[in-house]
Amino acid sequence: SQQGEEDPQALSIQEGENATMNCSYKTSINNLQWYRQNSGRGLVHLILIRSNEREKHSGRLRVTLDTSKKSSSLLITASRAADTASYFCATPGGGGGNKLTFGTGTQLKVEL
Amino acid sequence: GAGVSQSPSNKVTEKGKDVELRCDPISGHTALYWYRQRLGQGLEFLIYFQGNSAPDKSGLPSDRFSAERTGESVSTLTIQRTQQEDSAVYLCASSPRTVTEAFFGQGTRLTVV
Numbered sequence: 001s002q003q004g005e006e007d008p009q010a011l012s013i014q015e016g017e018n019a020t021m022n023c024s025y026k027t028s029i030n031n032l033q034w035y036r037q038n039s040g041r042g043l044v045h046l047i048l049i050r051s052n053e054r055e056k057h058s059g060r061l062r063v064t065l066d067t068s069k070k071s072s073s074l075l076i077t078a079s080r081a082a083d084t085a086s087y088f089c090a091t092p093g094g095g096g097g098n099k100l101t102f103g104t105g106t107q108l109k110v111e112l
Numbered sequence: 113g114a115g116v117s118q119s120p121s122n123k124v125t126e127k128g129k130d131v132e133l134r135c136d137p138i139s140g141h142t143a144l145y146w147y148r149q150r151l152g153q154g155l156e157f158l159i160y161f162q163g164n165s166a167p168d169k170s171g172l173p174s175d176r177f178s179a180e181r182t183g184e185s186v187s188t189l190t191i192q193r194t195q196q197e198d199s200a201v202y203l204c205a206s207s208p209r210t211v212t213e214a215f216f217g218q219g220t221r222l223t224v225v
Contacts, residue, residue: 033213042116042203042216043155088154090214099168100145100205100214102155 004089004103012109019076021106023089024069030092032065032072037086037105046074046087079110114138118204118217125194125224133189133220137206144181145214146189147203148173155203161187194224 007022025032031050035043049056049065049072056063062075076083089103117136125131137144146158157171161181172178176194181187191198201221205214 041201042218043205043214045213045215048213098143098162099157099160099171100207101157102147104154 004091004101006087006089006103006106008106009104010107010109012111013079015079015081015110015112017079017110019079019083019108019110021074021087021108023072023074023103025072025089025091025103026070027091027093029067032063033090033100034061034063034072034074035088035090035102037088043088076108079108081110081112084108084110116204116206116215116217118202118220120220121218122221123223125222127196127224128193130190130192131194131222133191133202133204133222135187135189135204135206135217137185137187137204138208138215140184141206141208141215142184143207143209143214144187145205145207146179146187147205148200149203149219150200158189158202191222194222196224198222199224 004023004025013019031048033048034046036046037043047058047063049063060077065072086105086107088105090100092098092100119134142163144161147155149155159179160168176192179189201219203219205216207214
């Protein structure tokens with residue numbers, strides 16, 4: 001079963017606009033991670049936010065975490081065509097144990 | 113150093129045959145994961161190895177699936193009597209310890225015909 005659910009499933013924006021993706025999860029976590037996947041192959045880690053953090057920045061990425069609502073958001077500012085990819089949230093401990101469990105993903109398309 | 117390496121990158125097999133997929137994790141990484149991703153879908157957890165602990169096999173979909181890991185090195189995922197529904201990309205990832213970022217290989221695309 002999926003620990004995280006991303007919303008929206010798909011998002012299409014124009015280059016230069018901001019993209020926001022949301023993730024909801026079910027169990028208690030000690031961190032939440034966001035990954036990017038191009039062309040259905042290997043995922044690349046983007047950012048990790050710990051449960052005692054509320055917001056974190058990395059370049060054009062901004063992640064927020066609300067543990068009371070069991071939700072996180074990923075904001076990509078000033079998007080570029082190269083940001084076109086699928087984005088997944090992941091949490092350790094989904095379903096018990098320490099395994100890393102992924103959400104369903106958001107497909108982002110950035111058009112020129 | 114080298115990243116996570118998976119082989120083969122592509123595999124076409126006939127229904128009913130057995131296949132073996134290989135993953136070489138980053139040296140020193142104690143945690144290793146296998147996932148399955150069907151076309152256009154999310155990552156489905158299969159199995160997780162952490163050091164010398166018993167693996168978490170809770171995601172294996174049937175007894176046709178098995179995986180092994182030798183110490184903290186290479187892992188193999190074996191699918192016996194493959195079915196068309198097994199067609200997917202199989203992704204391996206490793207991490208230096210639990211609950212930290214995972215590093216992914218490029219996956220093995222399995223096609224069962």
